[in-house]
Amino acid sequence: xxxxxxxxxxxxxxxxxxxxxxxxxxxxxxxxxxxxxxxxxxxxxxxxxxxxxxxxxxxxxxxxxxxxxxxxxxxxxxxxxxxxxxxxxxxxxxxxxxxxxxxxxxxxxxxxxxxxxxxxxxxxxxxxxxxxxxxxxxxxxxxxxxxxxxxxxxxxxxxxxxxxxxxxxxxxxxxxxxxxxxxxxxxxxxxxxxxxxxxxxxxxxxxxxxxxxxxxxxxxxxxxxxxxxxxxxxxxxxxxxxxxxxxxxxxxxxxxxxxxxxxxxxxxxxxxxxxxxxxxxxxxxxxxxxxxxxxxxxxxxxxxxxxxxxxxxxxxxxxxxxxxxxxxxxxxxxxxxxxxxxxxxxxxxxxxxxxxxxxxxxxxxxxxxxxxxxxxxxxxxxxxxxxxxxxxxxxxxxxxxxxxxxxxxxxxxxxxxxxxxxxxxxxxxxxxxxxxxxxxxxxxxxxxxxxxxxxxxxxxxxxxxxxxxxxxxxxxxxxxxxxxxxxxxxxxxxxxxxxxxxxxxxxxxxxxxxxxxxxxxxxxxxxxxxxxxxxxxxxxxxxxxxxxxxxxxxxxxxxxxxxxxxxxxxxxxxxxxxxxxxxxxxxxxxxxxxxxxxxxxxxxxxxxxxxxxxxxxxxxxxxx
Numbered sequence: 001x002x003x004x005x006x007x008x009x010x011x012x013x014x015x016x017x018x019x020x021x022x023x024x025x026x027x028x029x030x031x032x033x034x035x036x037x038x039x040x041x042x043x044x045x046x047x048x049x050x051x052x053x054x055x056x057x058x059x060x061x062x063x064x065x066x067x068x069x070x071x072x073x074x075x076x077x078x079x080x081x082x083x084x085x086x087x088x089x090x091x092x093x094x095x096x097x098x099x100x101x102x103x104x105x106x107x108x109x110x111x112x113x114x115x116x117x118x119x120x121x122x123x124x125x126x127x128x129x130x131x132x133x134x135x136x137x138x139x140x141x142x143x144x145x146x147x148x149x150x151x152x153x154x155x156x157x158x159x160x161x162x163x164x165x166x167x168x169x170x171x172x173x174x175x176x177x178x179x180x181x182x183x184x185x186x187x188x189x190x191x192x193x194x195x196x197x198x199x200x201x202x203x204x205x206x207x208x209x210x211x212x213x214x215x216x217x218x219x220x221x222x223x224x225x226x227x228x229x230x231x232x233x234x235x236x237x238x239x240x241x242x243x244x245x246x247x248x249x250x251x252x253x254x255x256x257x258x259x260x261x262x263x264x265x266x267x268x269x270x271x272x273x274x275x276x277x278x279x280x281x282x283x284x285x286x287x288x289x290x291x292x293x294x295x296x297x298x299x300x301x302x303x304x305x306x307x308x309x310x311x312x313x314x315x316x317x318x319x320x321x322x323x324x325x326x327x328x329x330x331x332x333x334x335x336x337x338x339x340x341x342x343x344x345x346x347x348x349x350x351x352x353x354x355x356x357x358x359x360x361x362x363x364x365x366x367x368x369x370x371x372x373x374x375x376x377x378x379x380x381x382x383x384x385x386x387x388x389x390x391x392x393x394x395x396x397x398x399x400x401x402x403x404x405x406x407x408x409x410x411x412x413x414x415x416x417x418x419x420x421x422x423x424x425x426x427x428x429x430x431x432x433x434x435x436x437x438x439x440x441x442x443x444x445x446x447x448x449x450x451x452x453x454x455x456x457x458x459x460x461x462x463x464x465x466x467x468x469x470x471x472x473x474x475x476x477x478x479x480x481x482x483x484x485x486x487x488x489x490x491x492x493x494x495x496x497x498x499x500x501x502x503x504x505x506x507x508x509x510x511x512x513x514x515x516x517x518x519x520x521x522x523x524x525x526x527x528x529x530x531x532x533x534x535x536x537x538x539x540x541x542x543x544x545x546x547x548x549x550x551x552x553x554x555x556x557x558x559x560x561x562x563x564x565x566x567x568x569x570x571x572x573x574x575x576x577x578x579x580x581x582x583x584x585x586x587x588x589x590x591x592x593x594x595x596x597x598x599x600x601x602x603x604x605x606x607x608x609x610x611x612x613x614x615x616x617x618x619x620x621x622x623x624x
Contacts, residue, residue, distance in 0.1 A: 062274035182211035329393035396430035529582035589614035
């Protein structure tokens with residue numbers, strides 16, 4: 001990266017020259033002029049290498065460490081070839097130009113004749129020196145092989161394509177011709193300072209395009225042109241920006257694949273390779289600096305430099321964790337009164353809202369936190385792609401909340417994509433199913449219907465004993481299926497109310513809003529969990545304390561005649577370990593719903609249900 005952004009305004013002579021070139025529409029001289037300005041500014045940084053990149057490209061994850069390794073290999077190979085340096089290392093090339101070329105037809109013809117002659121000689125030698133084969137190598141066989149089969153196989157070889165039958169070898173190799181284009185070239189600083197900059201200045205008005213101009217210089221001087229395979233970047237432009245009307249930028253979406261090998265990369269494998277390389281770099285840096293006895297300050301700065309990409313990757317992995325965030329919409333007067341007690345007021349950005357938002361567990365990661373700490377206003381950082389909002393309200397303002405979430409608080413206007421909701425949130429006071437869409441104002445109705453249709457996943461929450469235990473931590477990981485031996489437990493799952501009641505209410509909501517339209521991309525799950533009473537679980541220590549209290553209470557209630565009873569399953573090797581999290585069942589696990597949403601649904605709970613045929617996902621909470 002340059003230390004500052006170069007501009008024509010820096011030099012009056014450059015500004016006048018740029019205006020003259022643009023006025024006369026001299027594209028080739030203007031492109032070389034710009035190229036030289038960028039190279040000169042990069043050369044001033046003192047960096048060992050200069051990468052010139054066009055704007056219509058994408059890089060793969062981990063491109064930098066592959067490029068640095070390739071530069072080391074190119075330098076070594078250049079020395080072995082008797083050169084002190086090389087012209088450039090190419091990070092991208094168009095594979096279609098490395099196939100069969102019409103100008104090479106004499107080579108292809110000669111090769112085809114050589115193959116045919118070789119096969120004929122092999123047959124003749126076999127017939128002469130292997131008498132047992134003579135009865136099979138008749139004249140007709142000779143004619144079929146040499147005049148029919150071989151001539152047919154040769155076109156098939158060419159039809160398969162040069163990149164298929166003769167692919168480029170992996171690593172760093174010379175590519176002196178048929179290389180296109182100039183999207184990503186790495187130049188050694190000495191080459192730029194000693195060769196390219198003087199060349200560009202002395203041939204400023206040449207009408208040869210920049211990439212061809214560099215290639216002509218290499219042909220004339222014999223400079224080495226290395227290429228990296230597989231490529232670490234892809235050209236995504238559909239056509240050049242040259243020749244389009246001013247104010248437009250050409251077609252910036254790919255009209256074809258420029259490099260097919262790039263599309264075969266796996267994102268997960270690239271990320272893993274990147275992390276391994278970053279770890280190896282840090283380990284090697286620590287070892288080297290220890291051996292050389294460098295000061296701690298320099299060592300720390302080196303580690304920070306090496307760890308930048310690793311920190312970014314770790315940050316992305318942390319952001320991508322799924323969370324269930326419990327959001328309560330409370331009466332505005334109540335919330336404003338609580339703010340007034342703390343000598344605070346509602347922010348002006350929330351003045352139009354008729355409700356107050358409470359995030360259950362927000363700013364209460366410690367069970368020792370005071371009530372005042374818990375009630376202090378804060379900012380909720382919400383990731384629509386991964387977070388589930390578990391919404392409960394007693395204000396009837398859920399539509400306004402969804403509308404403001406999407407149109408005001410989300411700069412990308414995404415809004416809610418994943419929802420968790422229980423029977424009260426659906427059919428209770430102010431629930432979703434009590435909303436009359438026809439009574440909503442057009443903006444609210446539009447936001448409400450758009451939110452419903454864009455939902456990716458919906459959890460229908462049922463809280464019950466005997467299920468995995470929930471806690472205050474919002475983040476979780478999903479295991480499918482639950483790896484514990486839970487077959488016996490699934491045969492007698494006790495529910496206090498029928499989960500199909502939520503599914504029926506949800507179906508009624510969509511019937512009222514969309515006339516029964518089904519949103520195919522939305523996945524639905526039934527979430528079963530147990531909430532510990534009178535004891536919030538914040539970490540592993542809290543969970544152990546609560547489990548011990550439950551065990552003590554069980555032993556106390558079941559003791560008879562001074563002898564303590566055993567904890568159920570306590571002496572069995574197949575005892576199911578306690579899970580802190582929740583189950584996720586497919587909605588069809590609980591039975592069929594009425595075919596007509598207008599039919600009355602009859603709740604059959606409380607009862608035990610046999611769910612052994614539908615193994616659930618286990619979501620484990622990330623307790624500290």
